[in-house]
Amino acid sequence: MTSYPTLPATAHGEVVLVCVCYENDAPKWGDVLERLGAGPEDATTSLDGGVTLRVTHDAAWDYVPGGALPALLPAGSAAAPVIAVADIPAVYGGSGLLLVDARDVPGRGARVDDKRLASVLRQLIDGRLEFADLVRGMDRWGTYEGEGGAQTTPTPVEVVRTGFPPLPAAEDTTLLVRTDFHDDEGWQAVLDFVAADDGDADEDFVALHAVVVDDRAYEGLTPGQVPALVPARPPTVMVALADAVTMSAPGRPLYAVDLHDTPGQAARVPLDEAGSMAVNLEIANMDFADFA
Numbered sequence: 001m002t003s004y005p006t007l008p009a010t011a012h013g014e015v016v017l018v019c020v021c022y023e024n025d026a027p028k029w030g031d032v033l034e035r036l037g038a039g040p041e042d043a044t045t046s047l048d049g050g051v052t053l054r055v056t057h058d059a060a061w062d063y064v065p066g067g068a069l070p071a072l073l074p075a076g077s078a079a080a081p082v083i084a085v086a087d088i089p090a091v092y093g094g095s096g097l098l099l100v101d102a103r104d105v106p107g108r109g110a111r112v113d114d115k116r117l118a119s120v121l122r123q124l125i126d127g128r129l130e131f132a133d134l135v136r137g138m139d140r141w142g143t144y145e146g147e148g149g150a151q152t153t154p155t156p157v158e159v160v161r162t163g164f165p166p167l168p169a170a171e172d173t174t175l176l177v178r179t180d181f182h183d184d185e186g187w188q189a190v191l192d193f194v195a196a197d198d199g200d201a202d203e204d205f206v207a208l209h210a211v212v213v214d215d216r217a218y219e220g221l222t223p224g225q226v227p228a229l230v231p232a233r234p235p236t237v238m239v240a241l242a243d244a245v246t247m248s249a250p251g252r253p254l255y256a257v258d259l260h261d262t263p264g265q266a267a268r269v270p271l272d273e274a275g276s277m278a279v280n281l282e283i284a285n286m287d288f289a290d291f292a
Contacts (some may be wrong), residue, residue, distance in 0.1 A: 067227020106230030142262025186247030
C-alpha cells in the first residue's frame, strides 16, 4: 500500500488547499492561485467572509484521488469540514475547485465555482450548510448550483450504515460490488452477463471487465461512501454497485460511481452499456458527466 504525507493541520476558519497536479515534481496550479488572489509563493490566501485557504503541495500527492485525502488529515486535529483540491479539471479545465467532504461522509466531492467558493466555505464552517446540500445541488458536471443541467440520476446522500472495510485494488479496471443480498437469482444473472462477454455477438458491444466483490461486508454501501474505500494506487477506473434496483429493474442498471472528476457522483448505467462507459472513462474519451 502506498503511503502519503499527512496534510497540514489547520486553525479555525482555515481550509487546506492541496495541489494534486505535478510536472517534474513541481506543482501545476494553472491559473487557480491567480483566480483566488494568491501568489505562487503564498502559504495562505484570504477569501471574503474570513475564510483562509492554507496552500499546500507535495509531489507525493501527484494524482491522488480526492476520495483518499480525508485519511491524510492529522489524527485528532480540529480539521475543517472540507478539503479544497486543485485537480486536473480545476487546473487544466478551468472548473471550480473540488471540495471533498472530510466530516460527514469522508471522500465524496462536489465542485464549487470561484464566485461562490468563499460563501460556501464560510457556511460549511459555520454549520449553516451541510455537504449533503452541495451534493443535492450538483449539476451533471458535479458543480454545486452549476449551469450544466440536472443529473439524470440524482446522487443519493442517505447513508444506510457505516464501518465498511477497504475495497480491493483493481488496476485500470472496474470494481463490480454487490450491495444487495436479497435476490441471488438477480445477482447470478448479472454475473452470467458479465461472464458471457459477447453481448449476443453485437459488434458494437463492449464487455465489462471487472473485479467482482461479492461480500456481505458491503451490504448497503452507497455511492458517496465508495471513494474513501478505494485504494489510491493503483488507479481504479470506476466502481459499479449492484444494488436492489440492479437485481430487479429491466436492463439491470448498475450504480456507477465516479472516483476522479467528482468523487461519489453516481449514474445509472444499463448493464450492457457499463463496459463501454468504463472503456471511455479509462481512455479519457468521455467524462463521467456524459453519463450523469
